[in-house]
Amino acid sequence: MKRAGFRRAGGLRFTGEMIYVAFAIALCSGGLNHLVVDPVGLVDRLQSGQASWLARLLPFPGYLYVAYVMLLSPAHFVKTLNSLGIFLVLTLACVLSSLWSLSPVDTLIRSLILVAATLFAVAISARFDRREVLLIVGLALVIVFLMGMAAFLAAPSIGQHQDKLYPSIRGLFLHKNVAGRTYVIGILVGLSLFYARQFPRFGLFVTACCAAGIAATLSASALINMVTMFALFPILKIYHWKPQVALFLIALLGFAVWLLFYFEVVDLIIESVLGSLGKDTTLTNRTFIWEQLINLLTSGPHWILGYGYEGFWTSPEGAMLTFDPRYFVPGHAHNGLLQTVVALGVLGGALLVYGYLKLLVRKFTLLAKYPDGLCMFDAAFMIFFFITNMTEQSVLSDDGLLWIMFIIVATLRDPVGRASARGGLRLPRPGSPAVPSSLPRA
Secondary structure, eight states: OEEEEEETTTTTTHHHHHHHHHHHHHTTTTTGGTTTOOTTHHHHHHHHHHOOOOHHHTTHHHHHHHHHHHOOOOHHHHHHHHHTEEEEHHHHHHHHHHGGGHHHHHHHHHHHHHHHHHHHHHHHHHHHHHHHHHHHHHHHHHHHHHHHHHHHHHHHHHHEEOOOOEEOOTTTTHHHHHHHHHHHHHHHHHHHHHHHHHHHHHHHHHHHOOOOOEEEEHHHHHHHHHHHHHHHHHHEEEHHHHHHHHHHHHHHHHHHHHHHTTTTTHHHHHHHHHHHHHTTTTTTTHHHHHHHHHHHHSSSGGGTTOOOTHHHHTTTTTTHHOOOOOTTSSOOOOHHHHHHHHHHHHHHHHHHHHHHHHHHHHHHHHHHHOOOHHHHHHHHHHEEEEEEHHSOOOOTSSSSHHHHHHHHHHHHHSSSSSOOOOSSSSSOTTTSSSSSSSSOOO
């Protein structure tokens, strides 16, 4: 089949294009940032709006790819972009918020970078199907892992992050937590390929590399996310085959968790786990940050439209006045929803919640109705995105890989073939030869 007017499926030229995009994703992931940025004093520079322009140039190959796809098939690109719906509105609202931002120049610059990252994700979805996307992202994260470990072995001081308890290895990332979250995406990619029996050996290789990367970072949140994802995939596999059975198991698990809360066992478990990971019940002062921000929003006039995209965190009249600079000034809200409300107000937060829930239902509906097992990635990523944004921030993020992956998941087209009635239609079962995944692109 012809794709986008010039290639046949499996052609050498298209394979080269996939490798190029993999390198572009690696550059966008933050996994090579230490090549051009010194992490010492990074938070202070970000809060003053002095982000490294060399780091901002790393995603440039991705921006070139956007132009390439737009020239190749403008109609299909626009169609994919329009499928973003609410998330397109939120992205454009970030640019518009420069009109009322505490720091208009910083808001405009960073929102335009956000738009560029979003367009890169849309270009990937417009050009590749689900399997190709997973292969590309898996290759990108293997590249990041291997280069990071090579840098650490060549010069340990480069890839080492001084943890509270003992040194961890972050490779060429600027922070171990960013490294850990990014590698969890690789776990999702690898497990999806393995469970769907699509390049399972490559899936296991990606999983092994990213699991080693997470273990090296010693990031508590990433370790918890990794264990959660390993436990989640068997449930998703059951849900893919028999949704009713999976829902029953989830309900049973929920009842068990309720019993643990009722008998106050969960508090003891949480304190024990956090203590073993070197954390406390404040989640490294995150609860203090949330309390301060909620008090600020409920007592001031900015609760409707917010302080502008990133305006609160870069302006001297924002975070610097809310928190004590002599002690600690955070670089973000450490919560995706709260970060959005600070930037775009309650209106932005409401749009985010509605859009996320709508997309979540759609992804689980696809997993239950279609024979393509790779849809497990979409569902797993939606859950991972929610868990991550409970204590970190990747919603409407102008750097890193999580927002790019979220947009890709939001715009990936439905699987090829008719929806399954689970026995009512004669469709290929997961793992068996199915209809071709490659479609002609307009």
